[in-house]
Amino acid sequence: MKETYSPAAGTEKEKIPLLAVVGPTASGKTALGVRLALRLDGEVVSADSMQIYKGMDIATAKPTMAETCGVPHHLIGFREPDAPFSVADYVEAAGPVIRDIAARGRLPILVGGTGLYVDALTDNIRFGEEKADPALRAALQRQAEEEGGAAMLERLRAVDPETAARLHPGDVRRIVRALEVYEATGRTMAEQRAQSRREPSPYDTFFIGIRCADRQKLYDRINRRVDAMLEGGLLEEAAACLQAGPAASGAAQAIGHKELRPYLEGELSLAEAVENLKRETRRYAKRQLTWFGRNPRIHWIEADELDAAGMEAQALEILQAASFPAGNGQKGGRT
Numbered sequence: 001m002k003e004t005y006s007p008a009a010g011t012e013k014e015k016i017p018l019l020a021v022v023g024p025t026a027s028g029k030t031a032l033g034v035r036l037a038l039r040l041d042g043e044v045v046s047a048d049s050m051q052i053y054k055g056m057d058i059a060t061a062k063p064t065m066a067e068t069c070g071v072p073h074h075l076i077g078f079r080e081p082d083a084p085f086s087v088a089d090y091v092e093a094a095g096p097v098i099r100d101i102a103a104r105g106r107l108p109i110l111v112g113g114t115g116l117y118v119d120a121l122t123d124n125i126r127f128g129e130e131k132a133d134p135a136l137r138a139a140l141q142r143q144a145e146e147e148g149g150a151a152m153l154e155r156l157r158a159v160d161p162e163t164a165a166r167l168h169p170g171d172v173r174r175i176v177r178a179l180e181v182y183e184a185t186g187r188t189m190a191e192q193r194a195q196s197r198r199e200p201s202p203y204d205t206f207f208i209g210i211r212c213a214d215r216q217k218l219y220d221r222i223n224r225r226v227d228a229m230l231e232g233g234l235l236e237e238a239a240a241c242l243q244a245g246p247a248a249s250g251a252a253q254a255i256g257h258k259e260l261r262p263y264l265e266g267e268l269s270l271a272e273a274v275e276n277l278k279r280e281t282r283r284y285a286k287r288q289l290t291w292f293g294r295n296p297r298i299h300w301i302e303a304d305e306l307d308a309a310g311m312e313a314q315a316l317e318i319l320q321a322a323s324f325p326a327g328n329g330q331k332g333g334r335t
Helices: 029-040 087-103 115-122 134-147 149-159 161-165 172-185 189-196 215-231 234-244 270-293 308-321
Strands: 016-022 042-046 107-112 203-211 298-302
Touching (some): 016 087, 029 308, 087 107, 087 115, 161 189
Parallel strands (some): 016 203
């Protein structure tokens, strides 16, 4: 039986109920988001920093038409691969989409593993109006190419340890951006985040997370997913992306493309490149778990032995216990 969401009547300041399904890559977020959308009359809003790009369907595990089961999915495949896209851009794009879904009487369901996007949106983090300094950014990018991501991260840690703790040496684009903000404004991104939380969030967000108590089971899922991606044409997609645009573009940094580039350029064997891809994907999943593990609001599902139907059943139990989504203008409880 389908449960329906009735938007609360009230002032324009009434918070919008928002369900967030988060967790590491290959955990089953997409399938759970679709199942919950079907049960709760919802629509999915992607929170994935790479699914925004066109032409990267396999590497970013974009849901196929069959996998969406007719559920509308938003903020997927709408950006050109060589176009820059920041977390501020994401928040600006997601807000109107979520408001429109709610205005039509449906439940917006945020699904994704990019923790920075999820936090910035749900915590109402507002970003400064300062414009990018192309000359400064180019200089920092040259330094990153010469010194490496680890050295740049150490440099960031010296001035903004809070932001540095959230980043990985491989995340050069965000390291450069954080350094650029500091050098251009004299204020760290951490300081800006703290000041940006002055206004409350417009969303009443309920978080459900997926993880495995046995980390190896998640890693096994990742390895199987990579094998399936390769069978589905990932190598051909990576080759097309490499041919179409510069390696420095945002899309080219997607896990699944950059690890295969050394093979495509004749520097590694295919077996070596694939093993690197699996290892980097496992590392990314570990970073995602660390990020989301800091959020005490997440209600976790241990998915070690669960299929999609089992995860759906547990999620619905959690939501029912918390009275979310609340109908007839009543707010659900929070834990």
